[in-house]
Amino acid sequence: MTTLAGLGHSLWIFGLLQVFSNLGYYLLARAGGPNLPLMYAATSFELLTSGLGTGAFSVLLLRMTQKRFSATQYALFSSLFALPRLLAGPVTGFVVDAIGWQAFFLTTIALGVPGLVMLARFVPIGVREPQFTVEEPRAARPLTTPGLVVRGAAGAVLAGTCAFVLVALLAALKTMRESAGAGFDFATAARLVAAPASITDWVQLFGILAFAAIGGCSPRRSRPLAAAPSPPTCPTGPDAPRRASRAAAGSRGDAGEWRPASGRTPRPACRSPIPRAAAPGRGRTR
Numbered sequence: 283m284t285t286l287a288g289l290g291h292s293l294w295i296f297g298l299l300q301v302f303s304n305l306g307y308y309l310l311a312r313a314g315g316p317n318l319p320l321m322y323a324a325t326s327f328e329l330l331t332s333g334l335g336t337g338a339f340s341v342l343l344l345r346m347t348q349k350r351f352s353a354t355q356y357a358l359f360s361s362l363f364a365l366p367r368l369l370a371g372p373v374t375g376f377v378v379d380a381i382g383w384q385a386f387f388l389t390t391i392a393l394g395v396p397g398l399v400m401l402a403r404f405v406p407i408g409v410r411e412p413q414f415t416v417e418e419p420r421a422a423r424p425l426t427t428p429g430l431v432v433r434g435a436a437g438a439v440l441a442g443t444c445a446f447v448l449v450a451l452l453a454a455l456k457t458m459r460e461s462a463g464a465g466f467d468f469a470t471a472a473r474l475v476a477a478p479a480s481i482t483d484w485v486q487l488f489g490i491l492a493f494a495a496i497g498g499c500s501p502r503r504s505r506p507l508a509a510a511p512s513p514p515t516c517p518t519g520p521d522a523p524r525r526a527s528r529a530a531a532g533s534r535g536d537a538g539e540w541r542p543a544s545g546r547t548p549r550p551a552c553r554s555p556i557p558r559a560a561a562p563g564r565g566r567t568r
Contacts, residue, residue, distance in 0.1 A: 288410035289345065292338040297401055300335035301394030303328045308387035339363070342404070346414055373448075380456040434498045441497020445490045450475050 287295070306324025313320060343363070347355040378386050405412045425433070454471035458464055478484045 289338065289341055290405045290409040290412050293342060293401060293405050294398075294407060296331070296334040296338045297398055299331040301391060301398065303331040303335075304387045304390045308384060308391075311383040311387060342412075345412070346404075348416060376452050380452040380459070382459060438494045438498025442490060442494030445493045446472070446475065449486060449490060 306320070306327045310317060310320050310324050340360075343356055343359040344352070346359065374386075377389070381389070404414075450468060450472040453475065454466055454468045457471065458466050475483070475487065475490075478487050
């Protein structure tokens with residue numbers, strides 16, 4: 283399909299279908315009871331759209347890799363592709379418990395929109411075959427110890443705040459769904475999370491602090507790119523190639539034997555400055 287329609291068109295068509303892959307499960311949740319034909323149809327539609335979208339996305343990952351490092355880069359890209367599924371899995375049960383199955387499946391459809399926005403960054407709408415270029419690496423300034431501490435503290439605060447807000451938000455939504463006349467009270471839910479009263483609440487608060495600690499350990503000290511070493515100065519003269527090879531190979535020992543500079547095969551330190559066409563004994567006409 284990517285060959286016939288083009289990679290860009292396939293990504294947008296299959297991406298839109300994959301966004302609505304959970305629509306059948308939403309209809310199944312609204313049915314209110316077991317419905318085998320609807321369940322088979324929802325499962326088939328979800329597997330079909332997911333397969334089409336994953337196939338086109340795999341071709342995109344192959345196009346983004348460099349030929350010299352295609353295997354390594356594709357392995358890294360595919361691992362990053364599976365990372366959101368692993369991170370969202372543990373949270374999904376709490377989200378379903380808080381908002382219910384119908385609202386959950388509608389939420390998954392809405393969460394597919396940011397993926398399409400990111401797709402427009404790499405493959406604009408209407409482009410049949412996207413083209414990718416490799417940017418030159420840029421030297422980064424080294425991160426000092428105070429800067430590293432500041433970044434770590436900022437990461438810990440940000441991760442802890444996001445975890446706290448998510449837990450309080452799910453607790454408020456669960457209370458609103460279970461209580462008939464209760465409204466959305468985020469302040470009360472946040473206060474209960476911050477003041478644990480049972481062992482379960484303490485474990486929940488400990489999990490938030492652990493997530494904040496993990497977020498604070500993420501920054502790393504960046505190192506500047508090393509400058510390329512300058513080439514060695516080559517000897518000049520008629521016997522320059524011979525002297526350069528002997529200098530790179532090693533030196534004479536006490537008994538007159540030749541000692542290589544290392545255990546590897548001796549190689550000349552530089553090439554002869556005399557071009558092949560102008561070297562003595564070459565290019566002569568009879």
